[in-house]
Amino acid sequence: MARRRFEVPIKRNQSFTLNITSMTDMFTILLVFLLQSFAAGEIHIDPVSGLRLPTSTSEKNPVIGIKLAISPTELRFEDKSIAKVNNQNIETAAMDPNDSNFIKPLFDELQKVNEKNEKLAKTGKILLQADQELPFSTVRKVMYTASMAGFPNVKLVTTVGN
Amino acid sequence: MRKRFKMNINHNSEFELDLAPLLAVMVKLVPVLLLSSAFVQMMIIETELPQVVQEAIKQQENNPKATQISLEVNKQQGVKIVIHEGESDKVELVNNKDNKIDLETLHAKLVEVKKQYPEIFKIDLTPEADVSYKDLVSIMDQARKAKGSNLQFKFKDTKTGKESSTDYMFPEIVFSNVMDG
Numbered sequence A: 001m002a003r004r005r006f007e008v009p010i011k012r013n014q015s016f017t018l019n020i021t022s023m024t025d026m027f028t029i030l031l032v033f034l035l036q037s038f039a040a041g042e043i044h045i046d047p048v049s050g051l052r053l054p055t056s057t058s059e060k061n062p063v064i065g066i067k068l069a070i071s072p073t074e075l076r077f078e079d080k081s082i083a084k085v086n087n088q089n090i091e092t093a094a095m096d097p098n099d100s101n102f103i104k105p106l107f108d109e110l111q112k113v114n115e116k117n118e119k120l121a122k123t124g125k126i127l128l129q130a131d132q133e134l135p136f137s138t139v140r141k142v143m144y145t146a147s148m149a150g151f152p153n154v155k156l157v158t159t160v161g162n
Numbered sequence B: 001m002r003k004r005f006k007m008n009i010n011h012n013s014e015f016e017l018d019l020a021p022l023l024a025v026m027v028k029l030v031p032v033l034l035l036s037s038a039f040v041q042m043m044i045i046e047t048e049l050p051q052v053v054q055e056a057i058k059q060q061e062n063n064p065k066a067t068q069i070s071l072e073v074n075k076q077q078g079v080k081i082v083i084h085e086g087e088s089d090k091v092e093l094v095n096n097k098d099n100k101i102d103l104e105t106l107h108a109k110l111v112e113v114k115k116q117y118p119e120i121f122k123i124d125l126t127p128e129a130d131v132s133y134k135d136l137v138s139i140m141d142q143a144r145k146a147k148g149s150n151l152q153f154k155f156k157d158t159k160t161g162k163e164s165s166t167d168y169m170f171p172e173i174v175f176s177n178v179m180d181g
Helices: A021-036 A104-116 A118-123 A136-148 B020-036 B051-062 B103-116 B133-144
Strands: A066-070 A074-077 A080-086 A099-103 A125-130 A153-160 B042-045 B068-074 B078-085 B088-095 B122-127 B153-156 B163-166 B172-175
Touching (some): A066 A104, A074 A104, A099 A104, A099 A136, A104 A118, A104 A136, A125 A136, B068 B133, B078 B103, B088 B103, B103 B133, B122 B133, B133 B172
Parallel strands (some): A066 A125
Antiparallel strands (some): A066 A074, B078 B088, B153 B163
């Protein structure tokens, strides 16, 4: 008797069911966590690259003001870099030769705000992000220049911690 | 002969739950929330205070003869608490511990000072040029509020004359040497 050739039946147009239980699980947990920590605040402060903020027990949310940031490498006014920082000090080219605490480009930018944005200028508020390792002498220069430009109200931005 | 059509009612029927819309909402919401979520919560050191405390600070500012308290911060020596009362000055030094500012001792000493002068809410901070920014923020934290839930300082409300209490110590901090040359 001749052997029957065993042919493997190949089913075409086969469909398969996708098990998405674990994906739904993951999405549910992620959604609940993100909804719980959703930050819907009016004021948005962008962290600056290379800048480590000090921690504080302060519980006050940020307010409207001009954003300044001093990182270990640069001084930023809003989103613009206005001066370099070398060895934890503002570069000499940006300082006034007659006043060792006066930062010229910062004063110029604040003067522009005084002229163009009266509402913001009236608040006199500055949100200052500074790297935690910077010496007070560098931070003082920014505060001094801001005071001279009519912005004496400096708010120090910190991260939450003990 | 008509056959009677009998409806088959299956009382144990199962139904399939359509999760497609739910999944669609989740897939849209999760990226939006991920982009807007704040993993690093930023706060500011601000001085929004209860009204009675604000009034006390105003009173202190209007009276030049009022007692003034200042903190002189030196990186090597530590923190000097100076109380200017009339023509005399009382000085107390908080030495460094392990080459760092002894924050616990500083806080304890500030609590003692606050108990002696409960109506004073403003303090002058005079750091040396080489003191680091994070040390200053830590000192401000130690001076702002009393730690421990039971500690309250009683003082007289200048407007009503009634006695009030607060756990704030020195929330108004002024960098007194910013404008110096």
